[in-house]
Amino acid sequence: MQYRHLGKSGLRVSILSLGGWVTYGGQVGDDAAFECMKAAYDAGINFFDNAEVYAGGESEKSMGRAIKHFGWKRSSLVISTKIYWGGAGSNDKGLSRKHIIEGTKASLERLDLDYVDLIFAHRPDNLTPMHEIVRAFNWVIEKGYAFYWGTSEWSAEQISDAHRVADSLGLIGPLMEQPQYNMLHRERFEVEYAPLYAKYGLGTTIWSPLASGVLTGKYNSGVVPEDSRFGYKKDAVVQRIREASLDSEEGKAKLKKVVALEPIAKKLDCTLAQLALAWCLANKNVSTVITGASRAEQVKENVKALAVLPKLTPEVLAEIEKILDNKPESKPDRY
Template identity: 65%
Template sequence: MKYRTLGASGLKVSALSYGSWVTFGDQVDTERAAECMQVAYDHGVNFFDNAEAYSDGQSERMMGEIIRENGWDRTDLVVSTKIFWGGEGPNDRGLSRKHVVEGTTAALERLQMDYVDLVFCHRPDLETPIEETVRAMSYLVDNGYAFYWGTSEWSAQQIRHAHEVARREHLVPPTMEQPQYNMLHRERVEREYA
C-alpha cells in the first residue's frame, strides 16, 4: 500500500481508505463488515472513515467493535468521523458549538475510542456563523477529541473563509477537504479546488 501525507499535516494515510457509508448497518451485518475491514487492513489500509449519520450511528458502533475485537493497535490506524446530521432534535444537527462537541463525544462513545484522528464538518452549515464552527472544531483539536479537523463538500470559498477565521482568531485551521470525486463528479475538484 502506498501512503500519502494528509494535507499540510505530517499524518500518513493509505492511498485507499475504507469507508462505511453504504456498507455498515442496514446493508451489511457485523460478520461481513469484519471480513471486509480485515481484508482492507491486511492490504495496508490504515484509514477508516465513518460519520455520525451513517446508519444512525450503527456504523460507528460496528467499526469500533470490530477494531476492538480484532485487537488492532490504535496507533496504526487513522479513524475519522463526520459531524452534521446527528438526530432529529433542533440542536442535534448542524455545526453549532453544542452539536460539534456533543456529536463528537457521542461518536467517540459509539466507536469506543478516546479520540479520532480526523473529524470532518460533513457539510457547510449556513445557519451557524463560520466563526462559531471554526472555534468549535479548534476546541476539539485543542482538547484531544481529534488530531485534525477538516471539511466535506465545502466550496473553495467556504474553506478559504474558515482559514481566514482561524488565522485571525489564532485557532486551528482545517487540514483537509473530503469532496465527492469520481468519474461522474469531477468538476468541483478539477476546476474549483485546482
C-alpha cells in the first residue's frame, strides 16, 4: 500500500480507502462487512469512510462493530463521518451548530468511538451563516470529537468563503473536500478546485471512482445484475443515479466509452475497474480513492490497481484521453 498526506496536514492516508455508503448495514450484513473491512485492513488500507445518513445510521453501526470485533489499534485507523442528513426532524438536518454538534455525538455513539479523525459537512447549507458552520466544526475539534474537518460537494467559492471566515475568526478552515471524481466526471475536480490545491493545501477523498460501477464494464450489456449497486432498489438515491448513468442518452454514450477502454485494460493486463482506479490515483491532487465493496474479493481486486499505476505512462494516458474526449478546459483563478 502507498500513503499520501491529506492536503497540507501531517496525516497520512492510504491511497485506496473503503467506504460504507448503503452497502454496510443495508445491502449486506455484518458478516460481509467484516470480511471486506478485514481484507482492506490486511492490504494496508487505513482509511474507512462513513456518514450519518448511510443506511439510516446502520452503516456506522456495522463499521463500529467491525472495529471492535477485530480489536484494531485505534491509532492505526483513520475514520471519517459526514454530517448533514441526520433524520426527519426540523433540526436533524443541515449545518446548524445544533445539528453539527448533536449529529457528531450521535455518529460517535453509533460507531462506538470516542472520536473520528475526519468530519465532513456532507453538503453545503446556504440557509446557515458560514461563521456558524465554521465555529461549530472548530468546537467539535476543540472538544476532541474529531481531528480535522472538511467538506463534501461544496463549490470552490464556498470552500474559499469558509477559509476567509475561519481566517477572520482565527479558526481552522476545511482541510479536505470529498468530491465525485472519475473518468466520466472531471470538471469540478480538475478545473473548479484547481486553484485551491495550492492556495489552501486542499486534500481530497474522492468518491465514485468507478462511476457507481459503470466503469467496471458490468453494465455494458445493458443488463443490471441484481447484486450490483444499481440493482439495490431500496435506495432512491441509487436509483436516481442509475437513471442518469444508464437509461439516459448521455449514459448510453458513456457506456460506449467504457467499451472502447477494454482493449487498453487488456493491454495492461488489468480489469476495467483497476484501470479506472489507477487513472484516478495518477492525479497528484487525489489524496485517497474511496472504494466500495460487498465482498472481500472485490477489495482484493481493487488493491491490484496499485500495480497498474506505474503502467500509466504519458502515452497510455494520452490514449485514454482520446477515448474519453472530455478533458475540461482550464479557467482563470477566481478564488
